[in-house]
Amino acid sequence: GIRPVYNACSRLIDVSVLSGFEKKTAVYYEDGNITYKTLQTLVNQTANMLKALGLEMEDRVLIICHDSPEFIYSFFGAVRIGAVPVPVNTMMQAGDYEYYLNNSRAKALIVHHDIWKKIKHIRKRFIYVREILIISDIATDIHEGALNFNLQISEQPVECQPSLTCYDDAAFWLYTSGTTGDPKGVIHLHHDMEVSTSHYAKKVLKMTEADRCLSASKLFFAYGMGGGMFFPLGMKASTILVKEKTTPKTMFQTIEKYKPTIFFGVPTLFGAMIEHVDQSGECPDLSSLRICISAGESLPSSFSKKWNHLFGVDILDGIGSTEALHIFISNRIDDMKEGSSGKVVPGYEAKIVNEQGVELPPNEVGDLIISGDSIAQGYWNLHEQTKHKFMGKWFHTGDKYYRDKEGYYWYCGRADDMLKVGGIWVSPIEIENCLLDHKAVLETAVIGETNDQNLIVPKAFIVLKENFTPSEQLKKDIQQFVRKNLARYKYPRIIHFIDELPKTATGKIQRFKLKELLHS
Numbered sequence: 001g002i003r004p005v006y007n008a009c010s011r012l013i014d015v016s017v018l019s020g021f022e023k024k025t026a027v028y029y030e031d032g033n034i035t036y037k038t039l040q041t042l043v044n045q046t047a048n049m050l051k052a053l054g055l056e057m058e059d060r061v062l063i064i065c066h067d068s069p070e071f072i073y074s075f076f077g078a079v080r081i082g083a084v085p086v087p088v089n090t091m092m093q094a095g096d097y098e099y100y101l102n103n104s105r106a107k108a109l110i111v112h113h114d115i116w117k118k119i120k121h122i123r124k125r126f127i128y129v130r131e132i133l134i135i136s137d138i139a140t141d142i143h144e145g146a147l148n149f150n151l152q153i154s155e156q157p158v159e160c161q162p163s164l165t166c167y168d169d170a171a172f173w174l175y176t177s178g179t180t181g182d183p184k185g186v187i188h189l190h191h192d193m194e195v196s197t198s199h200y201a202k203k204v205l206k207m208t209e210a211d212r213c214l215s216a217s218k219l220f221f222a223y224g225m226g227g228g229m230f231f232p233l234g235m236k237a238s239t240i241l242v243k244e245k246t247t248p249k250t251m252f253q254t255i256e257k258y259k260p261t262i263f264f265g266v267p268t269l270f271g272a273m274i275e276h277v278d279q280s281g282e283c284p285d286l287s288s289l290r291i292c293i294s295a296g297e298s299l300p301s302s303f304s305k306k307w308n309h310l311f312g313v314d315i316l317d318g319i320g321s322t323e324a325l326h327i328f329i330s331n332r333i334d335d336m337k338e339g340s341s342g343k344v345v346p347g348y349e350a351k352i353v354n355e356q357g358v359e360l361p362p363n364e365v366g367d368l369i370i371s372g373d374s375i376a377q378g379y380w381n382l383h384e385q386t387k388h389k390f391m392g393k394w395f396h397t398g399d400k401y402y403r404d405k406e407g408y409y410w411y412c413g414r415a416d417d418m419l420k421v422g423g424i425w426v427s428p429i430e431i432e433n434c435l436l437d438h439k440a441v442l443e444t445a446v447i448g449e450t451n452d453q454n455l456i457v458p459k460a461f462i463v464l465k466e467n468f469t470p471s472e473q474l475k476k477d478i479q480q481f482v483r484k485n486l487a488r489y490k491y492p493r494i495i496h497f498i499d500e501l502p503k504t505a506t507g508k509i510q511r512f513k514l515k516e517l518l519h520s
């Protein structure tokens, strides 16, 4: 039979006159506010434009868009007509966009004008693209063979019936890059955003319409998309969008200006913001915040302590993934264990298993697998990898964890980052957390290096704080510090001072790049 209609756009965006949300601010952006009513209208106009251009259900629409209202219009405009938006990272090279466009077989491309300028010379290599829409509010910013997005939508009717999609239709894709191979298209369904909002935003963050969210992570990442778009819109709260690059300074300025109540960050950003205060001696007013969230990597407890001391607000650490759409294990506002990722978010299940898939008892390190209704359908056109990771209702996260007797989960690293030192498994995260407690260490990443005797030893890459200079004596001090605070065999036998650690755009440290350095 025909399944009931369920369209993620109408579920998250639509408001009626009676609801009282029409006049409420949905988006704060560059000194302008967009109400829910205006947002709904502009999403409808975008949907009508895509329809008029011949886009149909299931057609992919690639979106290369900075954090701005147009991101939301394009994303939900496509979802409304049953097309499938594929937002991608705005910081990539031309060749990466060629890959995304051809791999997704997107029929339309919506792109900010500054990025279009960097890729238009390879236009002929985009095999499936029929329509190109350039986001630019300068009407004269016309590009050959392309349409002006803003002009086009302004000419469209303001009403648009959502298409007859159902709960399990594909709604959007997100690309995720592993440590090897090409990025994989993760297929999310129409119900995923609402499920994640109900499990995490509502039950863990206790988000209400009174909240104002700011996400340091950009909207094209799953983490940023939740914190900066579908949580606030789904809860009829407000979001603050910042087009500029995320830095400690832009974040402090934005928080002081727009007074968010919830701030989504990542550990390296929290660390850099703390360092900014230490260096400048000025402590910005963050009193509007009722809670901060950290994900992406495990948050060192030294950061949460210092942050709370400086700003009087807690950071809730959690773990999520692009495949799960958002956070599935998290600390709670009234139940936090510093250094842990917290407990399973209501609505999800988690298990720690060994290589045979047998569940392990508390305190034993194994593979974290999870289940829950926001987990993606699978990877686009990657049948083997899909079978490997999506096993029945369980998704294999690729993370090593243990659960303590009280039900808190402790991150031990990616499955492929764990080190076997002297026959004992060692978590690089534990060593990194200890190193971060040393007064000279700003950032660090630990990997395994094979020594002369063919044994794996921990090697620490360390970025020093401003007032410290690299020396042999400092290396010895740091090694001694770890030996004093952790089991002796865990101390880094090799220390390498470095100016900067390789990171993803969300601030995740790319340990695999450091490993490549060893072999180059």
Ligand code: 3SK
Pocket: 221, 222, 223, 224, 295, 296, 297, 318, 319, 320, 321, 322, 325, 326, 327
């Ligand atoms: O890396 C994470 O922890 C994460 C959290 C939420 C959504 C997506 C991701 C990758």
